[in-house]
Amino acid sequence: MPLNIDWQQILLHLLNFxxxxxxxxxxxxxxVRKFMRERRERYEKMENEAQKKVAxxxxxxxxxxxxxxxxxxxxxEKRTAARKEMDGYEALRKHTAQQxxxxxxxxxxxxxxxxxxxxxxxARGEIADLVAxxxxxxxxxxxxxxxxxxxxxxxKEEKQDGGDA
Numbered sequence: 001m002p003l004n005i006d007w008q009q010i011l012l013h014l015l016n017f018x019x020x021x022x023x024x025x026x027x028x029x030x031x032v033r034k035f036m037r038e039r040r041e042r043y044e045k046m047e048n049e050a051q052k053k054v055a056x057x058x059x060x061x062x063x064x065x066x067x068x069x070x071x072x073x074x075x076x077e078k079r080t081a082a083r084k085e086m087d088g089y090e091a092l093r094k095h096t097a098q099q100x101x102x103x104x105x106x107x108x109x110x111x112x113x114x115x116x117x118x119x120x121x122x123a124r125g126e127i128a129d130l131v132a133x134x135x136x137x138x139x140x141x142x143x144x145x146x147x148x149x150x151x152x153x154x155x156k157e158e159k160q161d162g163g164d165a
Contacts, residue, residue, distance in 0.1 A: 137146055 136149065
């Protein structure tokens with residue numbers, strides 16, 4: 001023992017170190033490693049699920065956008081159909097109004113023709129009366145007869161005016 005080294009003590013310390021290392025390995029390293037592996041697997045699983053959910057969400061979003069585009073097209077189609085229907089109703093209404101206006105106009109023309117014919121008949125009657133009066137006046141021989149006829153006509157008119165009023 002030249003340097004005062006005890007090989008037996010070194011070997012015992014080395015054996016203690018190996019036992020300590022093996023004990024710590026079994027008690028700490030394996031459980032920590034197992035915990036870390038389980039944690040990594042859990043996070044990988046969560047990441048995979050998250051990716052699946054993101055993919056599903058993207059798929060649903062695309063599907064909803066497609067449905068929305070289809071709904072917009074359908075709305076535009078219905079709007080166009082409604083415009084066509086309204087145009088048809090408007091044309092029908094205009095046509096009906098035009099027919100009614102034509103019927104009213106034809107009736108007014110008929111009425112005007114009847115009124116004109118009646119006015120012509122009245123005018124003819126009045127003219128015939130005037131002509132008859134004129135011929136009576138010409139035919140009267142004396143002025144006294146004309147005067148008597150005038151008074152008779154005035155009385156007759158007075159009775160008519162008095163009866164009407």
